[in-house]
Amino acid sequence: GENVEQHPSTLSVQEGDSAVIKCTYSDSASNYFPWYKQELGKGPQLIIDIRSNVGEKKDQRIAVTLNKTAKHFSLHITETQPEDSAVYFCAASKPAEYGNKLVFGAGTILRVKS
Amino acid sequence: KAGVTQTPRYLIKTRGQQVTLSCSPISGHRSVSWYQQTPGQGLQFLFEYFSETQRNKGNFPGRFSGRQFSNSRSEMNVSTLELGDSALYLCASSLQGNSYNEQFFGPGTRLTVL
Numbered sequence: 001g002e003n004v005e006q007h008p009s010t011l012s013v014q015e016g017d018s019a020v021i022k023c024t025y026s027d028s029a030s031n032y033f034p035w036y037k038q039e040l041g042k043g044p045q046l047i048i049d050i051r052s053n054v055g056e057k058k059d060q061r062i063a064v065t066l067n068k069t070a071k072h073f074s075l076h077i078t079e080t081q082p083e084d085s086a087v088y089f090c091a092a093s094k095p096a097e098y099g100n101k102l103v104f105g106a107g108t109i110l111r112v113k114s
Numbered sequence: 115k116a117g118v119t120q121t122p123r124y125l126i127k128t129r130g131q132q133v134t135l136s137c138s139p140i141s142g143h144r145s146v147s148w149y150q151q152t153p154g155q156g157l158q159f160l161f162e163y164f165s166e167t168q169r170n171k172g173n174f175p176g177r178f179s180g181r182q183f184s185n186s187r188s189e190m191n192v193s194t195l196e197l198g199d200s201a202l203y204l205c206a207s208s209l210q211g212n213s214y215n216e217q218f219f220g221p222g223t224r225l226t227v228l
Contacts, residue, residue, distance in 0.1 A: 032214050043118075043204050043219035044157075051214055089157065093215045099170030100145050100208050100215045104157040 002027040004092050006105025015114045019077045023090035023105050026071065030092040033066060033073045034102070038087045047088075048075070080112045116141065118207050118220035126226045132193040135223045139186050139207030145169075146188040147217060148180060151202040160203075163188050164210060192225075200227045 003026040013019050025033070031052040036044035050057045050064045050073065057064050061080075066073045077084055087109050091102040119138045127133050139146050147170075148160040159172040163182035180190040186207075192199055202224050206217040 034216070036219070041221075043221045046216065046218060049214075049216065091157075096210065096215055099164070100147050100162045100206075100210070100217060101159050101170050101172070102147070102149075102157075102206075102215070102217060103159070106156050 002030065002092065002094075002103040004090060004103050004105045006090050006108060008108060009106065010109045010111070012111045012113060013080050015080060015082060015112055017080055019075075019080050019084070019110055019112075021075045021088055021090065021108045021110075023073050023075075023092075024071055025073070025092040025103075027092070027094065027103075028071065029094045029098075030103075031095055032093040033064070034091050034093070035062075035064060035075050036089045036091065038089065038107075044089060077110075080110075082112050082114045085110055085112045118205055118218055120203075120205050120220040120223050122223060123221065124224045124226075126228060127195050128228050129195055129197060131195050132191060133195060133225060134189055134191045135203055135205075135225075137188045137190075137205030137207075137220060139188070139205075140209075140218060143207035143209050143218075144186055145208040145210040145217075146182055146186065147206045147208070148188070148190050149204045149206065149219075150174070151204055151222070152200075157204070160190065195227045197227050199225065201225060 034049035090105040147162040162170040202222040
């Protein structure tokens, strides 16, 4: 079945530095790739997503890139701030006719040191 | 718009009991998905309901079941609880358009089985 691998499992950066989290998916039918941020005691919050017909998407300090050929996608956070500290999950999903099923990576604990 | 709401937020049960969790999706959203989150297995898909029909199911035993009502609210039930069922149960709602599967999560129900 579909599998999503996520690296690294933990990431510590200095405030103001950039952070990059990488994911690889296995099912070439996947066409939607969201990123979620989860803070302690809360549910995952959608922060950015990308569809398979787009190679890159940016929203202020966060950006996501997608390489369909290599089945890789990455989250880039620039100018990190302490409030960016959280667990980040990547996920992959197939077209709507397959039903709504997100397959998640294992998560990355991001720590931003001030 | 109000977000996804889940009740109760916390629940303690003993082995062998059953439990029912409730989810109210974002107004206008017709798809509700359930996920189990544990430290060991991460975020795993349980099932999805759309227009009162289960459209997709993950690899969980038959003790896990759900349903969706005509107002799109959903419930999931776990019978004969086991210690390993202790987890954060997350509900996500989606508008279910034709082009992508944006899913928004609720805060979750923390289930502890003693």
